[in-house]
Amino acid sequence: MIFDVTIIGGGPTGLFAAFYAGMREMKTKVIETAPFLGGKLPYYREKFLYDIGGIAAITAGDLMKELEAQARTFDPVIVLSQLIVQMERRVDGTFCLTSNTGEKHYTRTVVIAIGGGTLVAQKLELPGAEQYEGCCLHYRAENVAHFRDKKVLISGGGDSAVDWALALAPIARFVGIVHRREEFRAHEGNVSKMKNASIRLMSSCRLKEIYGNGERIERVAIEHLGTDESFALDIDEIIVSHGVKPDLGGIKNWGLEIEQNRIIVDAWMQTNIPGIFAAGDVVEYPGKLPGLIAGGFMEGPAAINRAKAYLEPDKEVKPIWSTDHAALEAIHGGSKEG
Numbered sequence: 001m002i003f004d005v006t007i008i009g010g011g012p013t014g015l016f017a018a019f020y021a022g023m024r025e026m027k028t029k030v031i032e033t034a035p036f037l038g039g040k041l042p043y044y045r046e047k048f049l050y051d052i053g054g055i056a057a058i059t060a061g062d063l064m065k066e067l068e069a070q071a072r073t074f075d076p077v078i079v080l081s082q083l084i085v086q087m088e089r090r091v092d093g094t095f096c097l098t099s100n101t102g103e104k105h106y107t108r109t110v111v112i113a114i115g116g117g118t119l120v121a122q123k124l125e126l127p128g129a130e131q132y133e134g135c136c137l138h139y140r141a142e143n144v145a146h147f148r149d150k151k152v153l154i155s156g157g158g159d160s161a162v163d164w165a166l167a168l169a170p171i172a173r174f175v176g177i178v179h180r181r182e183e184f185r186a187h188e189g190n191v192s193k194m195k196n197a198s199i200r201l202m203s204s205c206r207l208k209e210i211y212g213n214g215e216r217i218e219r220v221a222i223e224h225l226g227t228d229e230s231f232a233l234d235i236d237e238i239i240v241s242h243g244v245k246p247d248l249g250g251i252k253n254w255g256l257e258i259e260q261n262r263i264i265v266d267a268w269m270q271t272n273i274p275g276i277f278a279a280g281d282v283v284e285y286p287g288k289l290p291g292l293i294a295g296g297f298m299e300g301p302a303a304i305n306r307a308k309a310y311l312e313p314d315k316e317v318k319p320i321w322s323t324d325h326a327a328l329e330a331i332h333g334g335s336k337e338g
């Protein structure tokens with residue numbers, strides 16, 4: 001089945017664009033990598049937003065529900081838990097998008113509304129570190145039992161690093177935490193707990209070298225940043241907790257013009273690839289107001305209008321008003337004057 005438009009990303013921009021595409025009678029699909037819709041909104045669902053046009057105050061959680069209900073008005077196909085990674089232009093000019101599950105999605109146009117993309121862990125920049133990933137060097141430690149009776153070193157000084165140190169202290173043989181700064185940047189109560197637990201704190205220090213046999217880590221060298229002195233520790237497992245950074249993932253390789261993790265678009269939200277448009281937090285153009293939901297609410301319709309014009313080059317595509325929309329009147333009851 002081929003769609004007129006496939007919107008990648010189910011955040012505020014993608015959801016509003018899906019509604020608008022429905023208003024324009026476009027056969028629409030939305031693909032979201034998370035198992036839920038809403039983009040960043042679910043992450044601050046209890047907070048009030050005061051800068052959504054026409055709404056004095058609304059929580060992010062409620063805005064999310066309203067956006068989803070509105071987006072579903074014209075029954076778009078919504079696909080969850082799929083990360084779009086590949087794009088192939090077919091001989092007839094349409095697109096085939098492939099997700100991380102291998103599923104293929106066929107579409108005539110694409111609107112990219114992926115915010116900053118996905119969050120990827122900041123890597124440990126140390127020669128030879130990569131070979132231990134997946135066995136004894138971890139960026140996401142999900143299974144506490146894996147560390148039972150092991151000698152564990154945690155690198156990082158934020159909440160996640162401190163949480164791991166506290167979780168592992170009762171079961172590991174040794175837990176050390178190494179942090180570049182003097183103070184830990186985590187929740188005060190947890191830092192106090194950590195100071196009173198059997199955890200070796202190494203502040204103003206960095207992990208300088210990893211020694212092992214290529215399959216297992218055996219030892220590390222830690223450097224004190226004030227004195228430049230180094231010392232060795234016997235270690236079996238390393239957890240790196242240096243935070244995350246946004247990344248566009250496979251979309252970076254599509255041939256789009258990208259600067260500083262942002263897709264360059266023109267005033268109509270057209271990318272440099274005909275038929276592919278972008279909107280919301282992911283775009284950059286002169287005058288872009290970054291990180292504003294209101295921006296995505298304008299850019300989404302602009303991208304959809306342009307996608308419609310791309311599909312119907314011989315017709316004049318004018319912006320449309322919802323007040324004149326017969327299908328919406330039928331759904332919501334029409335005007336008060338009757």
Ligand SMILES: Cc1cc2nc3c(=O)[nH]c(=O)nc-3n(C[C@H](O)[C@H](O)[C@H](O)COP(=O)(O)OP(=O)(O)OC[C@H]3O[C@@H](n4cnc5c(N)ncnc54)[C@H](O)[C@@H]3O)c2cc1C
Nearest residue numbers: 009011012013033039040083084114115280281291292293
């Ligand atoms: C704490 C906080 C408070 C904020 N307060 C305000 C405020 O008061 N007012 C305001 O206007 N803005 C606020 N913002 C900013 C606002 O949340 C963003 O501007 C808005 O969410 C951007 O919407 P978006 O749809 O462009 O991107 P996002 O909300 O980031 O949504 C993008 C979606 O795309 C998905 N995705 C990414 N890559 C892929 C892929 N390859 N395949 C499939 N799906 C993918 C992501 O999972 C995500 O769901 C706040 C943000 C935060 C973090």
